[in-house]
Amino acid sequence: MTPQRIAIAETIWKYGHIDIDRLYSVIREKFPTISLATLYKNINSFLEKRFIQEVPIPNHKTKYELILKNHGHFICTECGEVRDIEIDENVLKMSIQDSVPNMDRVSLSVHGVCCGK
Ligand SMILES: [Zn+2]
Ligand SMILES: [Zn+2]
Structure with a gap:
């Protein structure tokens, strides 16, 4: 380095x-x-x-x-601000295990407008 x-x-x-x-x-x-x-x-x-x-x-x-741990993002469609969203990996795995047997990485985005400036 x-x-x-x-x-x-x-x-x-x-x-x-x-x-x-x-x-x-x-x-x-x-x-x-x-x-x-x-x-x-x-x-x-x-x-x-x-x-x-x-x-x-x-x-x-x-x-x-x-890349520290799997998490989702809230992304503001107005200003582009990004906030981390915690993901419960066990819940996620349980809900997708039939369609995704080998989850490797999570990339989840929730879009909306942030309220604060
Ligand atoms: Zn915003
Ligand atoms: Zn993040």
């Missing part, structure tokens, strides 16, 4: 969910010479290693987050 990679991972962890623009501006404060291409290269390698995952948000830039 290079210092840049550590900083990228730390920033994603700190923000919870972060898009490439915000991530780039935070990383550039520490590493002013880093290029967007280098950042994408690191992101792609994190994705390949399944260290982070993408959270697609309609009409907004995809956000990235560390």
